[in-house]
Amino acid sequence: xxxxxxxxxxxxxxxxxxxxxxxxxxxxxxxxxxxxxxxxxxxxxxxxxxxxxxxxxxxxxxxxxxxxxxxxxxxxxxxxxxxxxxxxxxxxxxxxxxxxxxxxxxxxxxxxxxxxxxxxxxxxxxxxxxxxxxxxxxxxxxxxxxxxxxxxxxxxxxxxxxxxxxxxxxxxxxxxxxxxxxxxxxxxxxxxxxxxxxxxxxxxxxxxxxxxxxxxxxxxxxxxxxxxxxxxxxxxxxxxxxxxxxxxxxxxxxxxxxxxxxxxxxxxxxxxxxxxxxxxxxxxxxxxxxxxxxxxxxxxxxxxxxxxxxxxxxxxxxxxxxxxxxxxxxxxxxxx
Amino acid sequence: xxxxxxxxxxxxxxxxxxxxxxxxxxxxxxxxxxxxxxxxxxxxxxxxxxxxxxxxxxxxxxxxxxxxxxxxxxxxxxxxxxxxxxxxxxxxxxxxxxxxxxxxxxxxxxxxxxxxxxxxxxxxxxxxxxxxxxxxxxxxxxxxxxxxxxxxxxxxxxxxxxxxxxxxxxxxxxxxxxxxxxxxxxxxxxxxxxxxxxxxxxxxxxxxxxxxxxxxxxxxxxxxxxxxxxxxxxxxxxxxxxxxxxxxxxxxxx
Ligand SMILES: Nc1ncnc2c1ncn2[C@@H]1O[C@H](COP(=O)(O)OP(=O)(O)OP(=O)(O)O)[C@@H](O)[C@H]1O
Ligand SMILES: [Mg+2]
Numbered sequence: 001x002x003x004x005x006x007x008x009x010x011x012x013x014x015x016x017x018x019x020x021x022x023x024x025x026x027x028x029x030x031x032x033x034x035x036x037x038x039x040x041x042x043x044x045x046x047x048x049x050x051x052x053x054x055x056x057x058x059x060x061x062x063x064x065x066x067x068x069x070x071x072x073x074x075x076x077x078x079x080x081x082x083x084x085x086x087x088x089x090x091x092x093x094x095x096x097x098x099x100x101x102x103x104x105x106x107x108x109x110x111x112x113x114x115x116x117x118x119x120x121x122x123x124x125x126x127x128x129x130x131x132x133x134x135x136x137x138x139x140x141x142x143x144x145x146x147x148x149x150x151x152x153x154x155x156x157x158x159x160x161x162x163x164x165x166x167x168x169x170x171x172x173x174x175x176x177x178x179x180x181x182x183x184x185x186x187x188x189x190x191x192x193x194x195x196x197x198x199x200x201x202x203x204x205x206x207x208x209x210x211x212x213x214x215x216x217x218x219x220x221x222x223x224x225x226x227x228x229x230x231x232x233x234x235x236x237x238x239x240x241x242x243x244x245x246x247x248x249x250x251x252x253x254x255x256x257x258x259x260x261x262x263x264x265x266x267x268x269x270x271x272x273x274x275x276x277x278x279x280x281x282x283x284x285x286x287x288x289x290x291x292x293x294x295x296x297x298x299x300x301x302x303x304x305x306x307x308x309x310x311x312x313x314x315x316x317x318x319x320x321x322x323x324x325x326x327x328x329x330x331x332x333x334x335x336x
Numbered sequence: 337x338x339x340x341x342x343x344x345x346x347x348x349x350x351x352x353x354x355x356x357x358x359x360x361x362x363x364x365x366x367x368x369x370x371x372x373x374x375x376x377x378x379x380x381x382x383x384x385x386x387x388x389x390x391x392x393x394x395x396x397x398x399x400x401x402x403x404x405x406x407x408x409x410x411x412x413x414x415x416x417x418x419x420x421x422x423x424x425x426x427x428x429x430x431x432x433x434x435x436x437x438x439x440x441x442x443x444x445x446x447x448x449x450x451x452x453x454x455x456x457x458x459x460x461x462x463x464x465x466x467x468x469x470x471x472x473x474x475x476x477x478x479x480x481x482x483x484x485x486x487x488x489x490x491x492x493x494x495x496x497x498x499x500x501x502x503x504x505x506x507x508x509x510x511x512x513x514x515x516x517x518x519x520x521x522x523x524x525x526x527x528x529x530x531x532x533x534x535x536x537x538x539x540x541x542x543x544x545x546x547x548x549x550x551x552x553x554x555x556x557x558x559x560x561x562x563x564x565x566x567x568x569x570x571x572x573x574x575x576x577x578x579x580x581x582x583x584x585x586x587x588x589x590x
Contacts, residue, residue: 096431
């Protein structure tokens with residue numbers, strides 16, 4: 001019972017030092033009513049290090065929530081294994097639950113309870129005494145700036161207040177690892193920025209944060225490392241900077257005057273173009289350095305008798321990474 | 337964790353939720369009293385004129401049946417609350433804590449049992465001025481029986497709620513199941529008045545034994561075979577229902 005409320009460091013119990021989560025070939029298949037099967041997660045290998053903010057990025061239905069729910073002991077994996085917070089997911093579920101916090105995509109507070117009531121109850125579920133839970137609840141209400149509505153039913157909360165309460169609930173027992181499933185979806189930019197600050201503070205106090213998001217900017221700005229999941233498989237994993245460097249340099253997007261049968265092939269073949277894609281008449285070229293590639297590109301276009309209609313040069317984003325890896329844009333699924 | 341402490345914790349959450357909702361409490365109590373005031377007087381006439389009516393006076397026959405009905409109706413709808421909690425993610429949140437799995441069921445079912453039993457007691461007290469003759473032992477026995485019915489019904493209600501997860505599917509199942517069970521148990525009128533075929537069908541209804549046991553208890557036949565039968569049937573079904581519900585709670589909320 002004491003371990004439940006102790007701070008996050010009983011290092012003796014973390015055999016694979018430095019690693020908060022390690023999964024091996026984690027799979028989950030659902031059987032649907034009609035008898036068909038959905039392969040929601042197909043063999044995910046992940047490594048999340050202690051004390052980092054790890055972002056799990058992917059379009060709708062990619063398998064983010066399913067993966068999270070498996071790691072939080074809510075769903076039994078169809079196959080595969082994992083170590084979560086130093087405990088074996090399959091054989092030590094109780095230990096995992098004691099050490100992690102989980103904030104689901106839909107939250108977890110009851111609309112007929114007050115925020116403070118939910119926090120105290122959560123503390124009690126984790127074995128705290130009433131007074132311990134009350135002290136901790138007051139602390140979190142202050143940190144997350146929801147004191148003003150603490151004693152109202154959560155039914156009356158704004159979206160941002162409710163999300164912050166959900167997160168506070170997940171942090172009640174000072175878990176060493178916390179899962180946040182889309183913590184900022186539906187928040188206005190100000191509330192989102194506020195939450196980012198809180199998440200960074202969490203990390204700085206030694207908590208590992210595993211979050212999912214649709215927002216590329218969020219993953220880029222907030223996360224130390226990200227994994228992109230698509231159709232149940234990890235497409236790529238690493239720090240946002242490394243991913244962008246590895247997959248694509250700067251992106252040059254251009255369109256041409258008139259129709260040109262083999263313009264794309266010609267541009268793709270240029271020595272300094274690392275990767276290229278074409279979509280809706282727009283040609284996108286990935287080059288190591290935009291500023292040196294531009295003059296060379298101009299010359300090549302001249303030589304081929306092609307004339308540009310539009311041109312933009314952009315530093316790469318995680319969307320470019322996704323696009324380069326899957327041929328689709330993340331943004332198409334989630335205009336935001 | 338300690339299942340007793342956890343059960344008490346869960347019980348406290350839900351009993352407070354119920355007590356905070358006076359409208360619900362009000363209707364839970366008013367419904368049986370309406371039967372008492374608006375329906376029971378009819379029975380007094382029937383009791384004196386129908387040849388097959390059991391001895392003991394109209395109220396001593398009617399109130400035990402009403403109590404069983406209260407136990408069944410009162411507890412059958414508890415799954416609605418669970419479904420809304422599933423939707424809000426509350427149950428999922430509880431499941432990612434070290435709380436003992438069985439406490440999630442027992443704590444809430446205990447709340448349901450307490451509410452149903454308290455309502456039953458109130459109904460008994462209200463019926464005294466109408467002409468219910470009481471004996472403490474019989475009433476105590478009957479209340480224990482109602483508590484068992486409440487426990488069984490609530491557990492089944494939770495099991496169904498966890499299986500179907502939507503109000504749309506839950507409502508017809510529950511209403512479709514409770515009504516025939518009630519009609520075939522002799523709750524409103526004793527089955528002694530029924531034609532033979534109806535009595536044969538009713539013999540397969542576990543609730544009938546509960547009603548018979550409650551009537552025997554109310555009429556001071558505490559050692560009657562009906563009492564033993566009623567308790568045995570309800571205890572057996574109660575245990576089965578609790579096991580089913582505990583397993584449903586323990587399984588993933590996928
Ligand atoms: N209980 C279930 N039964 C059947 N299929 C399911 C179930 N849960 C999830 N799925 C399917 O598994 C796939 C992955 O779903 P999941 O919720 O993990 O996606 P996600 O990445 O979290 O998406 P989103 O960004 O929309 O939250 C989807 O195709 C979904 O329909
Ligand atoms: Mg999701």
